Amino acid sequence: MIRAVSKRAASSAAQILVIEDERPMRRVLRLLLVGQGYEVLEAASGTAGIRLAFEKDPALILLDLGLPDMDGVDVAARIREASRVPIVALTVRSAESDVVQALDSGANDFLTKPFREGELFARIRVSLRESQTREPRAVKAGGIELHPVERRVSVDGREIRLSGTEYRLLAVLVKAGGTVVTHERLVGEVWGTEKVDEIGYLRVYMHHLREKLEEDPTRPRWLVTEPGIGYRLAPGPSTGE
Numbered sequence: 001m002i003r004a005v006s007k008r009a010a011s012s013a014a015q016i017l018v019i020e021d022e023r024p025m026r027r028v029l030r031l032l033l034v035g036q037g038y039e040v041l042e043a044a045s046g047t048a049g050i051r052l053a054f055e056k057d058p059a060l061i062l063l064d065l066g067l068p069d070m071d072g073v074d075v076a077a078r079i080r081e082a083s084r085v086p087i088v089a090l091t092v093r094s095a096e097s098d099v100v101q102a103l104d105s106g107a108n109d110f111l112t113k114p115f116r117e118g119e120l121f122a123r124i125r126v127s128l129r130e131s132q133t134r135e136p137r138a139v140k141a142g143g144i145e146l147h148p149v150e151r152r153v154s155v156d157g158r159e160i161r162l163s164g165t166e167y168r169l170l171a172v173l174v175k176a177g178g179t180v181v182t183h184e185r186l187v188g189e190v191w192g193t194e195k196v197d198e199i200g201y202l203r204v205y206m207h208h209l210r211e212k213l214e215e216d217p218t219r220p221r222w223l224v225t226e227p228g229i230g231y232r233l234a235p236g237p238s239t240g241e
Contacts, residue, residue: 014059014128015039019049019075020090021068029062032117046070053079054190057151057164060127065091065102073105080106082172082189086127090115141174141233144213144222155222160212165190169205170213173223173233182230206231 016038020026026042033040041056043049046067053061061079065072076087089102089110099110108130109123139146143156151167153160162170168190173181183199191201210217224234 013037013039015041015056016124017041017043017049017052017056017058017061019043019046019061019067019072020064021045021066022064025064032120036121046072046075049075050078051191053083053085054168055165057083057168058085060124060131061085061087062124063087063089063107065089065098073101076102076107077105084131086131088123088127139171139174141178142222144170144174144233146171146174155213162209162212165205166209166212169202170209173231176232178233180226180230180232184230186230 016033018026018029018033018040020029020042021044023044026044030040030042041052041058043052046069049061049063049067052058063072063076067075072089072091076089079085079087086109087107089099089107090113091098091102091110092113102110108127111120111123139148145154146167147153148171151164153162153167153170169186172186172189183202187199187202190205191198206223207217210220210223213222214220222233224232226232
């Protein structure tokens with residue numbers, strides 16, 4: 001049973017993704033999280049949860065392990081392939097092997113249902129603090145600077161406002177260190193493996209990124225096209241599509 005504790009405002013309105021198929025539990029979690037100042041995203045299946053995790057880049061995920069379309073362990077593993085977002089698993093499974101499997105697949109922590117509200121928020125706060133400690137304050141590639149904790153981007157000292165998807169796409173290219181990233185890998189990491197054949201998504205968002213980052217999007221300095229292969233990040237002038 002979830003019991004009430006005194007309210008404490010969440011810092012910086014962190015966005016939390018709840019992946020839970022049971023509507024009553026999603027409703028309870030939403031009420032509790034919003035009451036503490038968090039922003040909430042909801043998914044009723046593993047597939048929808050993976051998509052939202054990549055599209056919205058939440059600060060933390062609450063993941064039910066008993067989902068209708070795929071095991072929560074597999075959801076955690078899929079998300080962990082391309083994201084370091086902290087995952088707190090929610091489970092009615094009490095066997096030690098189930099908990100170990102969830103942690104080995106990428107969950108940072110777990111809660112056994114039913115749980116108390118105070119314990120839930122304690123685990124959330126710890127996971128958020130640890131993720132901020134693990135993340136570097138800034139990642140630089142030439143004149144591009146990413147601030148993972150704040151999800152901020154600047155180019156030559158000029159701050160650029162990006163959507164969650166745009167940020168994730170740029171982060172994959174930056175972390176590749178100037179090497180070519182294939183179309184399939186970019187789509188898979190940003191939108192999920194089920195979308196790997198839909199390269200149109202990628203071209204649209206690369207166009208958006210160039211409009212925001214490049215002085216002349218038709219002659220990109222940063223976002224280089226490797227025809228028929230993919231894209232890479234470069235510090236000098238280049239030719240685009």
